[in-house]
Amino acid sequence: SQQGEEDPQALSIQEGENATMNCSYKTSINNLQWYRQNSGRGLVHLILIRSNEREKHSGRLRVTLDTSKKSSSLLITASRAADTASYFCATALIKAAGNKLTFGGGTRVLVKP
Amino acid sequence: GAGVSQSPSNKVTEKGKDVELRCDPISGHTALYWYRQSLGQGLEFLIYFQGNSAPDKSGLPSDRFSAERTGGSVSTLTIQRTQQEDSAVYLCASSAGAAYNEQFFGPGTRLTVL
Numbered sequence: 643s644q645q646g647e648e649d650p651q652a653l654s655i656q657e658g659e660n661a662t663m664n665c666s667y668k669t670s671i672n673n674l675q676w677y678r679q680n681s682g683r684g685l686v687h688l689i690l691i692r693s694n695e696r697e698k699h700s701g702r703l704r705v706t707l708d709t710s711k712k713s714s715s716l717l718i719t720a721s722r723a724a725d726t727a728s729y730f731c732a733t734a735l736i737k738a739a740g741n742k743l744t745f746g747g748g749t750r751v752l753v754k755p
Numbered sequence: 756g757a758g759v760s761q762s763p764s765n766k767v768t769e770k771g772k773d774v775e776l777r778c779d780p781i782s783g784h785t786a787l788y789w790y791r792q793s794l795g796q797g798l799e800f801l802i803y804f805q806g807n808s809a810p811d812k813s814g815l816p817s818d819r820f821s822a823e824r825t826g827g828s829v830s831t832l833t834i835q836r837t838q839q840e841d842s843a844v845y846l847c848a849s850s851a852g853a854a855y856n857e858q859f860f861g862p863g864t865r866l867t868v869l
Contacts, residue, residue: 675857684862685846730798740786740811741850743858745798 648731648746656754661718663749665731672734672741674707676716679728679748688716721753757781759861761847767867768837776832776864780849787830788850788858789822793843804830805852837868
């Protein structure tokens with residue numbers, strides 16, 4: 643079963659707008675990671691946020707983590723057509739050996755030029 | 756250096772045949788993971804290797820699935836007597852092995868069972 647649930651399932655925005663997607667999870671985590679996937683193939687790692695961190699930035703990406711609400715958000719600012727992809731959150735559970743990841747269902751983002 | 760590579764990129768097979776999927780992790784990465792992505796089930800963990808041993812095989816869906824890793828490097832995922840429900844993209848990832856390290860994914864093998 644999936645640990646994370648993502649919201650929305652799909653998002654369509656104009657180039658230059660911001661895109662926000664949310665991830666909720668059920669059990670305590672070591673860390674939470676966001677990945678991007680283009681065309682249903684390899685996943686590209688975007689950001690890792692540890693359970694003792696609340697916010698992290700990487701370029702146009704901003705990730706927040708609220709462990710009390712068991713939720714995270716990914717914000718893409720000033721979106722570009724190249725940001726069109728599916729975005730997945732993935733959690734590494736405290737009790738899981740080897741930091742294996744449990745993925746959410748993903749958010750499909752379409753950035754229109 | 757080079758990223759994670761997987762072969763073949765696509766595999767079409769007939770129901771009942773065996774298939775082998777290969778993963779070459781990033782050099783020096785001690786941890787290796789197999790996941791699969793299918794329309795109905797999303798992204799699912801299959802098995803985790805630390806070195807050549809597999810401390811967690813809990814995601815393997817049946818005893819038709821097995822995996823091994825040799826020399827702490829290359830891994831092979833074998834599916835015996837393939838079924839149509841095995842059709843999916845099989846993704847391999849590696850990491851440096853520490854608890855907080857991100858996982859780097861390969862491009863995947865798209866398996867189609869006819």
